[in-house]
Amino acid sequence: MATDDKNDRARVVTYVSTNQKTEWTEHADELGMSQAEFVRTMVQAGRNDFTLESSATVEPDSNTADPGGGDLETQVLEALESNGSLSWEQLVDSLSADFEERLEACLESLQATNQIRYSGRNGGYTTIDS
Known part of the structure; x- marks a missing residue:
């Protein structure tokens, strides 16, 4: 999908076991996230793990569109959008849960x-x- 509109969205559908869905739902609730937000966040976190070996040890310039894939800026914005104001400690907890x-x-x-x-x-x- 080639677009520059950040709000353009596409639906993704997958099937998991009932037990897996229950685990994900409980974990999302613990983190104060919707199920969709939880799955998006976990997929991005997993993608980051796959790119760590080939990426530089220093975080790329923050002004790039997607530094390191699933950039920190996006994660911070998502945490703040879903939770409102967060202290430093709450942000650290949210991002490293x-x-x-x-x-x-x-x-x-x-x-x-x-x-x-x-x-x-x-x-x-x-x-x-x-």
Whole structure:
């Protein structure tokens, strides 16, 4: 869809299990989000994870249309639009709400593929030498 209108929208339909929908609904409610906003936010968060390896370690210029894909400016605006005024702490909480869950899932995946392991002797996670 080629358009410059930021308000132009297209409908996306998907099907998930009843249990998955219930989880998403509960999580959206906890975050004070609509289900649509929750799904959009989670998809963008997932897309950001896929682009992190190939992107620069320094955040691109904020004046670009979409720095880093799913840019921080968009996330801040969405948080403020859905919640009204937010303090610094509330913004941080809103933008990082699912980070621990995502990190845990990532660590479990890396352990399952034998790329990392937890080492008490080394005081934390470590890579597994090939």
